[in-house]
Amino acid sequence: MTETTQATSSPQAPAPPSDPAAPEVPMTAAAGEGATTVRTTEELTPLGEGLRRATAGRYGPVRELMRSTLPADLMVRDPALSMEEARDWTVQTVRSLLELGLGGTGFPTSVGGLDDVGRSCVDFEMTAHGDLSVTVKSGVHFGLYGGAVTSLGTDRHHEEFLPPVISMEQIGSYAMTEFGHGSDVASLETTITHDPRTDELVVHSPTPSATKTYIGAAARDARMAAVYGQLVVDGVSHGVHVVLVPVRDEQGRPMPGVTLGDNGHKGGLLGVDNGTMTFDHVRVPRRMLLDRYGGIDDEGRYVSDIEGDSKRFFTMLGTLVRGRICVGVGAGVASRKALSIATRYALRRRQFDAPGRDDEVLLMDYRAHQRKLLPAIATTYAHTFALNECVDRLQELHEASEKDQVAQRELETRAAGLKAVVTRFANDTIQVCREACGGAGYMAENGLTVLRGDADVFATFEGDNTVLLQLVAKGLLTGYQEMWGDLDTRGMVAAGARMIGGQVVEATAVRPLVNRLVAAAARRSEDETLLDRGWHLAMFVDREKHVLQTLANRLRSRAKDEDSFAAFNDAQDHVLMAARTHMDRIVLEAFVEGIEACEDGEVRDVLERLCTLYALTSIEADSGWFQAHNRMSAARAKAVTAQINTLCGELRPHALGLVEGMGVPEAWLGSAMLSQDPARWTPGTTPA
Amino acid sequence: MTETTQATSSPQAPAPPSDPAAPEVPMTAAAGEGATTVRTTEELTPLGEGLRRATAGRYGPVRELMRSTLPADLMVRDPALSMEEARDWTVQTVRSLLELGLGGTGFPTSVGGLDDVGRSCVDFEMTAHGDLSVTVKSGVHFGLYGGAVTSLGTDRHHEEFLPPVISMEQIGSYAMTEFGHGSDVASLETTITHDPRTDELVVHSPTPSATKTYIGAAARDARMAAVYGQLVVDGVSHGVHVVLVPVRDEQGRPMPGVTLGDNGHKGGLLGVDNGTMTFDHVRVPRRMLLDRYGGIDDEGRYVSDIEGDSKRFFTMLGTLVRGRICVGVGAGVASRKALSIATRYALRRRQFDAPGRDDEVLLMDYRAHQRKLLPAIATTYAHTFALNECVDRLQELHEASEKDQVAQRELETRAAGLKAVVTRFANDTIQVCREACGGAGYMAENGLTVLRGDADVFATFEGDNTVLLQLVAKGLLTGYQEMWGDLDTRGMVAAGARMIGGQVVEATAVRPLVNRLVAAAARRSEDETLLDRGWHLAMFVDREKHVLQTLANRLRSRAKDEDSFAAFNDAQDHVLMAARTHMDRIVLEAFVEGIEACEDGEVRDVLERLCTLYALTSIEADSGWFQAHNRMSAARAKAVTAQINTLCGELRPHALGLVEGMGVPEAWLGSAMLSQDPARWTPGTTPA
Incomplete structure (x- = not known):
């Protein structure tokens, strides 16, 4: 058992898909010794392959193995099934995935699991590439029910109740x-x-x-x-x-x-x-x-x-942090899948003649289309790094011999915030993708509308997003020193009142790399730094700090109000902004760290542009705030928008590689329009 | 026939629901003489009643009659029906509505219609309060197919092909x-x-x-x-x-x-x-x-x-303008319906204790919830006035003895733009509403998810929204002097090049009221005018003018580029902003005109606040632009946000009246949670 666990958790960098020396990854504890790595059949561009490697993280080999072994026919549900048929199909598919090794990795080794909770999140992530009913059905059984027995029960509960969970004898x-x-x-x-x-x-x-x-x-x-x-x-x-x-x-x-x-x-x-x-x-x-x-x-x-x-x-509630991480992870997959479908379609779909061009114009060549898809792709890369960090951190804390309460609360806060941010983004982005495919996007067979309807609930289950963001703000106000998780309005006001100026951002671990970049940016003039990572980081850090500090001041000024609900409620939009800007900073820092670990120059160059696009998109969205708070001049605000357009143009030629790098195998997209005879979609051509 | 037509189109102001002297409104040409007005059974607050009256417009009596006569059981489809069952139910429901008089009003009098195309849009609007499959099924048959025969055919086509359309013998x-x-x-x-x-x-x-x-x-x-x-x-x-x-x-x-x-x-x-x-x-x-x-x-x-x-x-395409108006009208209803459900739920749903309060806090009392729902309600009121104007204008041009080509193109432009703006808003808003109801919002029986899925396609059918906004911009650049409707990139660049400075906003009819308000605002200092309608209008007018003028300059500077597609494409986001800011101004002006016509002081006061909330929400959303273009100071930008919060607080007590005023009868909402035993939703109470 020990050997198996080591094999899973030791590789820090993933094996490239074509590397003959790729390590063997056990699919489950039980299958560990016999499992062999099956080569992927996908043909990727060098950029796509490089980006997958760069975003692989600790569990990269697990993902790579599943991409090459999970059959595509388990991933897509026929949208014409009735509810009862869909329920039958779903539970059968969960059982099929269990046979392939997805289900038991998070359970204690005493009952045959790998005791790898990070790995169980990755299992969830990989099933989320398919039908989300399967993912949620599996998640409720293994993750929520099985997770409650594991985390809230003792050894005797494990012995009695987990085996029929792992075998799915008792749902x-x-x-x-x-x-x-x-x-x-x-x-x-x-x-x-x-x-x-x-x-x-x-x-x-x-x-x-x-x-x-x-x-x-x-x-x-x-x-x-x-x-x-x-x-x-x-x-x-x-x-x-x-x-x-x-x-x-x-x-x-x-x-x-x-x-x-x-x-x-x-x-x-x-x-x-x-x-x-x-x-x-x-x-x-x-x-x-x-x-x-x-x-x-x-x-x-x-x-x-x-x-x-x-x-x-x-x-007790804190032990459920994995569920929230999984929902965020699943939402991240949903966005990447939708963007994969819409971008691949935009790379083959043409509409309208243009002077001096033989063919009609590819959708992907329209600036408006680029602005719909490319900043969203950049954001999914950012989220991927942040989600990977969160999963890794979950397993690190799980493995740690001594429990660090503050670290645990920080993780719970981060998981809550990421869940809120990533699920919001997923709902918005899937809709953008569905519309970017026009009428075809509305047809169930093309894979976007079912995804949209399924991912929708991610915004409100496992914690309503609005409530979760308030919990994040409370965590920030208390520096994770107080009990986490209650939306206690009086407590929020009191926490604001007790907060001491300036402690805020420092409450989370400072990353040396980030410090270095911010310090370097501060020494330069505004004109030189539009592409400078240090400037982006400084803007994000400063925004968060100022919003949180003014929130604390605001709550402090009303700490003696008899109606503490009114004191909280009047500041509620401010509370939400504090949480959101905090998460934006966390996500950007994860992206920066991810780039730092990438050694392939060309891949790194693309990641740098994506990161800049992500950062500038966030700055543009808050342009009003930055200017109102004298953080950005009018000229610079205009320059940000122009730079986003420039970046879209620069990234356009890499669109296919960017899509491949998001890691969703084309065979899993379940989109009829991408597999149909191209003649159907290309005017004037004859059938293949 | 003549009498019937007059009876329908003459009342400029709607009859109040309780007015015993309410005019009789013919449901169809055929039913005209025998039809009687049935009193509504809804019990409304005075504000709700007053708001309905204020937003009624030319076709108010038609709406009022239908609200009181269309049976609620025709409005809601059982979400458990299979596709075939749903198709059966839909076509049967279209037939039932036809028996109630909905279908034939837009056809020529020669074949038994009312020759009232505005009225046919209102028929569409009223069916859109129910299941949108019925609305679309009806719209395809009567509006698109029947409309094509009517508008593109001649008398002999009408005689031969319209009777089986009107009777639904031939779908x-x-x-x-x-x-x-x-x-x-x-x-x-x-x-x-x-x-x-x-x-x-x-x-x-x-x-x-x-x-x-x-x-x-x-x-x-x-x-x-x-x-x-x-x-x-x-x-x-x-x-x-x-x-x-x-x-x-x-x-x-x-x-x-x-x-x-x-x-x-x-x-x-x-x-x-x-x-x-x-x-x-x-x-x-x-x-x-x-x-x-x-x-x-x-x-x-x-x-x-x-x-x-x-x-x-x-x-030929221009004759299809009614279809786009109808889609906008239908999307407007969808937003109002979703907001009705979510707001009514927020007025009964409680969650979390607060210090010093006996009951848990109503969702509607949370600032964050107010900010989700109240600015959206304000926007639906704005859209309602703009849509009513558009429908009225359609019928005016239809009635006009001489055809005014520029007026026709202006209407086509406005219809395209409104369709894009209102459908975008509907999709976003229904989603906000669904999330504002938490897990309950995700249950089909509560009426939001089916609505969301149905209205989704409005963004891309009857003209893709992105394409439509480009057509709006082209119309503005040419002052409606050129042929409308083509997304011709070379033509767009040329139009920009030919545009003479300053003509832009004046190309649309100037409203004396708007001019007066803007002029008055210009004489005051910035400090005094945050609630001033003239300042709002000036901001909207100025934003549109500047965006369009700079777009024209930009296109002109590249008019001699060999690659005219690139010249257009580099400015595409600018093109879209020009269209959007134009539509924002059109909508605000319609709201202002609507208020001007309201004589009830208390109702007018609420409408004024709603209009300010709409205007400030738009200004806040473009806060970055206004500051970057020196149209708004940093201090004012902050004050706008604070004022929005204040307005939310002021409108909160009126929430129920605002909902009723949107005109969706409670019985038509088809939302189980609103009709279930309140004890189910209210902790600690016993069943009724």
């Missing part, structure tokens, strides 16, 4: 959200009451609003549920805990006292059977409580190593 | 787009060749890319098609013309030589049977050519009153 669900409370998990109404007479836990939905809803697998497949509710022991509530409840018997019938409903059709994810759950005094043995952080001893007393319901609650 | 389709050409209609490859031996027309698809695609009703229901193709007479091509072709027999089998395909699932509009059509030397009699603008005489010679293929082509 699990994750029963957190209720009709009455979604974002506000601490206020869930479901009760888990200890009955000392029978030493059982009584799970109950006391009100209509306590009904669990939107629960993946509730409508059809779930046999088990990880149910969140208020734990009541000896008449005292100890806050939200999680208990495992069997919800269906082996014949698939609801267990006594459990009422299961079906949420029916949704905006997407047709293959995921979301539904409702209501509990009418359902009894389970005490051992079903996931009690790593708090439980009930044999004498029927509540026991916990963590003092304070709130601290315990946030410690 | 028609509109076969314009081909795989090879969508936006570039002039380059369609389908040929319509005159055979003098038999005096027939031979309709043919010479290449795979000439296959008609995305054609509504092609897959299943169409019996007839209005086919666009190059008319070839005696070996000479005369450009694109339209011929009627029977595509199915009475048993629904494809006619000989016609191959029909199915586009299958799309991003939405499940009930519309879009498909493909290929013609293999299909023969129809010469009389099937719609020859109002160009045809073939009995000697087999091509004849036309319009000289020049290009001028004729654009005259």
Whole structure:
């Protein structure tokens, strides 16, 4: 087992796809020793290959292996399937992927996993290249349900409950959200009451609003549920805990006292059977409580190593950070996939004659089209580096022998913020891509509309984006010193009031490279630095610092207000901007670090242009702010826009390589228009 | 007939819903004399009622009547229907609406219509409150197919082909787009060749890319098609013309030589049977050519009153302006419907405790939520006034005894621009609304995701938005003096070069009210005018003028470039901005005119705030531009943002009235969460 784990985590740089010395990567713990690397059949341009290498990160070999081994026919769902057919197909595809090794890598080695939570995020990432119903169905079972058992349970829970998770004998669900409370998990109404007479836990939905809803697998497949509710022991509530409840018997019938409903059709994810759950005094043995952080001893007393319901609650929620990272990772894939489809189409689709040209003009040659696609491609590269860092960091902290609470909260904050930023970008970008393909983009067979509908929910599940950004701001205001995760308006105001000037940006680890570049930029005049990375970084750092500092001042000035909600609420747009500008800086720094690690000159040159395009696009979007705060002159603001257009022109010839570098195999795109006879799309030609 | 027409078009102000003297409005020409006004059953706040009155316009009584008579059960499609079931339901619903009088109002009185094309847009608008598949299905048949017969055909075409359109005996389709050409209609490859031996027309698809695609009703229901193709007479091509072709027999089998395909699932509009059509030397009699603008005489010679293929082509395309107005109108409804759902939800949904408050906080009380919904509501009011003006103008020009070519082109430009602006806004806004409802927003039963998917295509059909905005810019550069509608890059550059400084904004009719307000603002200092309408107007006018003037300069400087495509293309983002800023001004002016006509003080006060919110939101979005061009100081830029927040706070108490005023009856929203037991959504309460 040890050897396998080493093989997975040791290569820091990925093997190039054509390198005969590529290391063997175990697909799963079990398959580890026998697995061999199958060569990819994709033919890539040198730039595409180089960009894949440059963005590979720690888990690059895993991705490369999956790209060459996962069959394309598992990746695309027929959009004509009915809901029931889609659900059947989805669960079957999850089982097929499990046979190929995707599913169990994040579980403890004691039950046959690789104990590699970073790797489990990469598994999620690779399934997200296919149908997102499969990804979410798999994520709910292995990641959320299995993850809750792993993180909130103890060894005996692992032994008893994880094997049927890993084998998919018992499909699990994750029963957190209720009709009455979604974002506000601490206020869930479901009760888990200890009955000392029978030493059982009584799970109950006391009100209509306590009904669990939107629960993946509730409508059809779930046999088990990880149910969140208020734990009541000896008449005292100890806050939200999680208990495992069997919800269906082996014949698939609801267990006594459990009422299961079906949420029916949704905006997407047709293959995921979301539904409702209501509990009418359902009894389970005490051992079903996931009690790593708090439980009930044999004498029927509540026991916990963590003092304070709130601290315990946030410690428990913190273990769920992987889910948010996975959603961000999945959204990143969705953007890259959409951009791959739209850009490949723009490289073959022509429309309108132009004087002096034999052929009609390629869509990709229109400036407006370039501005739709190329800055978005630049942003996906930025996000890829930031997401890779986040996944790596998750595994580093998991591997660390000593737990660093501040580092953990910083990771939780970063995961929340990245999730919000990347999912917002994905929804916007997939839509841009669908429109950039005109009427063809609207046809389901071309792969964009199903993707759009599926990724949509990423904006609000695993944390509503608006709420998540507020949590990021709170993390910044407290320097990660306080308990993370509560949208507590009074606490936010107080944190602002306590913040000491200037500490803000320094709260996150300073990167020497960034410091060096910023310092170098400061020594130059404005005229020289439009392409200067140091100037970009300085602008991002300064924007974040100023927004956060003024936010703190604003909250401080109202710290004694009786109505602390009003004090928070009046500044809410400021709070959101603080979070967003922080994440922009984090993402840019990750991009800069990523470039620094790239040794291939030509690839590096393209990455530099992409990074500049990303940075200037962000600066242009905040042009009003930068000018209003005397960070940018009028002349410079105009120059930024002109420079973005120049960069689009410079990157245009590299479009295919940029697409390949995003790492989505063409065979996985599931886009009919890209595989149809080109004569259909090219006026005046005869069929092939 | 005369009386009926007068009754429909004469009331300039709508009757208030509770006015017992409300005029009778004929539902159709046929039903005119017998129709009675049924009172609405909605209970509205005084503000809601007043806002409906203020936004009613010429066709207000028609809308009011339909709101009170169209049954809610025709408005919502069960999202669980399969594609075939949805198609059945859709065509049946179109028939039911026809029985209620929606369908024939735009046709000539000679065949039983009202000859009221404005009214036909309002019919479209009212059906758009329901399922958009029904709206589009109806629009393709009555509006596009029937409209082509009406506008491009002559009396004998009307007599022969319109009665089975009006009765829906023969469902028609509109076969314009081909795989090879969508936006570039002039380059369609389908040929319509005159055979003098038999005096027939031979309709043919010479290449795979000439296959008609995305054609509504092609897959299943169409019996007839209005086919666009190059008319070839005696070996000479005369450009694109339209011929009627029977595509199915009475048993629904494809006619000989016609191959029909199915586009299958799309991003939405499940009930519309879009498909493909290929013609293999299909023969129809010469009389099937719609020859109002160009045809073939009995000697087999091509004849036309319009000289020049290009001028004729654009005259023919110009008759299709109603389709674009309808799409804009439909998108306007979609936004208002989504905002109605999200705002009503935000007025009942609570989440998170706040210190000193008994209940959890209403979503609508969060500043971030207000900023998501209230500026969007303000924008829908702005769009409503602009769309009403456009519909009224369409009917005015239709009624005018003398045809004014410049006025016609101005209307076409405005329709194209409004379509682009309103559909872009609809897509963005429905998404904001869906996310503002959290997980509930993602459930199909709550009415937002189906709407989102259906309205999506509005961005690219009836003219791709990016192409349409370029046409707007071209119209501005030529002052509507040149032929409209071609995305001719050389022509665009030449038009810029010919444009004389300063003529730009004056090319559109100057509104005395606007002039007065702008002049008054110019006399005041910057400090006093943040809420001043004249300042808003001046900012909008100045932005448009400067962008257009600098665009003209830029094009002029490159007028002698050999590569005129490059000259155009380098400025393409500038071209798009010119169009957008023009439309922003048009929309603001329509809002200002609308307020001027409102005599109810309290309603007017709310409209003034909405208008200011709309104006400042646009100024804030272009804050970077205004500062970079020395139109706004840094201090003022900050003040604009603060003022937007203040306005959100001021409008918050009026939220329900604002929603009601948008005119979507609550019963038509089709949103389960709004009709379910409130206890489900309100923590801690017991069932009703």
